[in-house]
Amino acid sequence: MSRTLRDTLLEEAHQLFRREGIESQSQEQIIAALDVSPSTFREMFADKHDLVLHTTYYDIERQKREHEELFARVQNPVGRLLGLLELGIRDLREIAPSYFADLIHHYPDVWEVGQQHLATYSYPQISGILNEGVLQKMLRGDINIGLVAKIILEQLNMVLNEQIFPPSRYNVAEVFRSVYLYYIRGLCTDEGIRAAAAYFARM
Template sequence: MTQKINQEAKIIDAAYKLFLKKGFRSTTMDDICQSLGISKKTLYRFFSSKTELLAAAFEKLKIRMTAKVEAIVDNRYIAFPLKLKSSLSVIANYLAPINPELFEDLREHAPEVWEDLILYIQESAYERFQRLIQEGIQSGQVRPNLNVGLVVMLYASAVQSLLDPSFRAKFPSSIQKDLQIPPSDIFDQAITIIYQGILSEEARQEFDNA
């Protein structure tokens, strides 16, 4: 059983690297087999399709990211500004290797995986960042007159929209050119703008220095 789990993990990791490098549409099952030195028969024993393998790769990404963010959010020994910045950094670092072309590839050729990823971003906002904001309000480091639900919705909507190629395509080419940056930078800058606006002056200085 352990050997089977290890083999499955190796397949997922190898496929994910190829998806990042070549995109989903351009990566073939033959490419994955060749990178691992296994037969297609062996590969299909674990995954029945390329889409199933893609979904498994992103599921593994989400599990890893969630575990790290949860560990930060639940740590009562970390000051709120550092906790906020650290959790955002974790997500940005996991998104860093994913180029905009792969996101567009997912939306067009693997819509079910794309929709699942967007749902994860939304649920993550409600489950984790809502807790963080409420903690900040209780500690006096987030402005108390803010509507928590609205802040969370702005966060989730901003990230989802900026990562969606179809949304960016609606803007003039000059603006699209400015957004030709890694998803991690888009995420980091959008979130910094939002959260800089909700923090108290003291917390803002701590956030900048964290």
């Protein structure tokens, strides 16, 4: 089958999982929702687990493309940090509360793919932005870049921890905003706050 059809199925499956969660539908229901025959599905994916894994890889590449577009538009490091925050809030507002719980409890190896992505891609990315912010005097000069980058990533795990913020009681996008917006603001110098005033105003 063509690469194009596979990409289309991955995009549709990803949107389905974000909208409905992963475990709410059987493999047969997913195949029907994707509007493909069982034989076509099996040519591309071994089973539901394989589909979930490859939608995760697909989404990681989508995020990387969005980050490249953001960084092409926005030069200042505080704006980049807040731009990443905006993208994260947008994604979380579109995701079913059960999505991350399904990944953690039923697909721990796929969840680990996401954790490895944070360690090998997001940590260096955030560290680089923080370093640029310090050099440009938009972020405080006394911050420990490695530690702050680690805290930013660990805060994500806290936000998604259903024991701390059960989705039945908390809107995960609002928790995400509340955790990161004020933390990032606290890292800024007065110059950094002025440079990113438009971002702070609309978030």
